Amino acid sequence: MLSYLIRRILQSVLVLLVVSLIVFVVLYYSGDPVELLLPHDATQQQVEEMRAYFGLDQPLVNQYVIFLKNALHGDLGRSFIFNRPALGLVIERLPATLEMAFLAMALALTLAIPAGLISGVRPKSWPARIIMPSSLVGISIPTFWLGIMLVLVFSVSLGWLPSSGRGDTVSVLGVDLSFLTLDGLRHLILPAITIAVFQLALLVRLVRAGTVETLLEDFVKFLRARGIGENRVVYVHVLKNILIPVVTMVGLQLCEIIAFSIIIESIFAWPGMGKLLIDSIHNLDRPVVVAYLLFISLILVFINFVVDSVYSLLDPRIRLR
């Protein structure tokens, strides 16, 4: 277990190094942040002063080495634009993103497992005949289109739900949460549904495929031969066996929602991390982009660790090595 953890951490340090290097090189060659920071009527001298102030007049290698030195001291730099510590900016946006991602995933998971089991066990029943085609629709709809449609119907036409923003928040242990207020919850519904639809459709298909496959296995026959009730066979034994691919998929998809739900955050003006990332890329705000990617890599490593741990809970034969 310990050696597993250490190896994982070493691997992620390597990943972080590569990621930061790529960001440095790409942003270095994609423009000049100083031209964006200063108005066009700035004088040449002013431009040079600012470039020197941010260390942008140094060669790329020097800039990277300085960054690494500071990073080792836990300082990921200050945002060029916001003039505040980059990591703080990222962390400040974390609760909004996590809230939306977890709610969407919980929604998808609680609906997908029963729906998938039903359509796996009784593929000819009418719920299955509705669930499977609609899951195809769910997979094919572009997320941004769905988001805009939901806004048009539920906000503009019906006026039931707010179209954008995060609404009221309450502070719990210094973290601002919106799902604990009624207004915040109302703001959460549309973005969460928009994200959940695709995840739901994906998971339903996965659960169904697993169920169909597992039902044919020998151990199911033995269970039935022993006279164990059909419900217990399906909801305990079959379910446990199909959960491993589901957990893998949930882990992967959760990573993606957390890290890159940029389009959804933009449509719903959700003050999450994705919006910060895209703005920072547009503004060539390198410290923020680097801090974001490093931070997100850490989260992804953590989620993968959790997924691996869940494996060994579900199947004692799997050990973390």
Place this chain on the structure above:
Amino acid sequence: MKTRKMEQSRKRALGLTSRAWILACLACLTLTLAGPSWAAEEKVLTVGLSTEPVSLDPHAIATASVISMCANIFDSLVFVDEDLKTWPGLAQKWENTDPLTWVFHLRQNVKFHDGSPFTAEDVKFSIERAKNWEKSGIKSRVRFITKVEVVDPQTVKLITDKPFAPLTRFLYWVPIMSKAYVEAKGQDHQATNPMGTGSYRLKEWIKGDHFTLIANREHFAGPASIQTVKVRPLNNNATRTAALLSGEVQLIDFVPVRDTKRIEADKKLKIMTKPSTRCIYIYMDQDRVKSPKIKGDKNPFMDLKVRKAVALAVNKEALVKHVMNGFAVPAEQMYPQTVTGSDPALKGPGHNLEEAKRLLKEAGYPDGFEVTFDTTNDDFANDDEIAQAVASQLAKIGIKVKINAAPKKIIYALQGSRDTSFGTSYWTSSMGDAIRFLDNCAHANSKDKGLGRWNIGGYGDKESDALIEQSGKSVDQKLREQAMQKAQQIFLARDQAFVPLYFPVNIYGVSAGLSFTPSATAHLVYGRMSWAK
């Protein structure tokens, strides 16, 4: 929210006896009856902005969204109105004791949001901060001020390095901060905790979600009519329109042209427009034989006839009508008539393909030439569509234009380092004086003089430069105006250094109940808005 909660708790407290119930009902009834005027005053204005201000430090980053937001929290010595006329701000009046010395008499009894008095020391501190602070983004706007002297707490003297008439206009763009506050809290604190004398104070800023502004009851011009303003960044165009249509916001800026009909069709909403002072223009690289983005080893733009041909081939009316859907004004010169230095008599060459072809032939390019046209695609409305339209218009006289449309982060860097031959840029004369365009775009590039940094085409003419410098060091407005007009006669009418295309119109989507006058500066000043009676 608060009042509702109070009511509820009051009801609960009174709810023990039936008599109390009746009392409570009566109280509610009187509240409702007395309601209208009180309710109208309490109505929150929620605004959807296309761009979130990145900082609220008025001296740090001078982007339009920052300045617009800060104009509500801070005041300047001088204000400008919707049509760019100056009027007294924190300074009640001012005079020139000699061409280099300006004496500003400050308003009495003005207080900062924290209650401390505003004095001449704050003016001195603010101007010096704008000039010397290493992160200041507005150094160029105060660079001609060499000295700030505090005469007494209500009088401040500014010394300039040359006679400079538009000084007061420039001072609108230098918000006044509190010396004591900045020194106590530190420079970096200002980006998120602004504190000025303005008509609103910042209550909270949840990044990416909203700003809440509360009217400053002590403001010297009287408290603003709208008590609470909530400003929400809604960068996505569809989201911004949807929020207006659903009634969540009552004012949005930069309405996409395709949404204007939808908004106008709604009785509760209206579209408001205001021509901006921004001029979208074409620049041409004209001072070097080898130009980076022109095919071949000759630079056709060095020939006046080619530049004239480009101007004749571009059909501005068509661009405005078909690309901008009428939400723009064709430009005959670099600034609209409201700007000092514009020339009412100056007319462009018009649109004439035959003449353009003839000039190209005379210049030795009967079959045209190939060139890359650099344009942004995320900066101003329809920027890449305009480039495509211009390219197809130029194709008619044989100039083969390849379009390089990229985000502004890339294009600005190309233009700043002059790694470009041909393209669009813009200049906003929102200070109401032509001198900024002339200094930065029309004067030959000179680092020593601090002039001509955004002269992308590299134009330079001794006579025009002399006129520009002359208009930059005079207090005689008449003389200045003549010099600036004459300069434009030379670089535009005679030398066709640029091709001005159009002035875009700023489009706002507004709730019918909001009375609001859009400004040529494009700043949203909430203190001048009110709910219609």
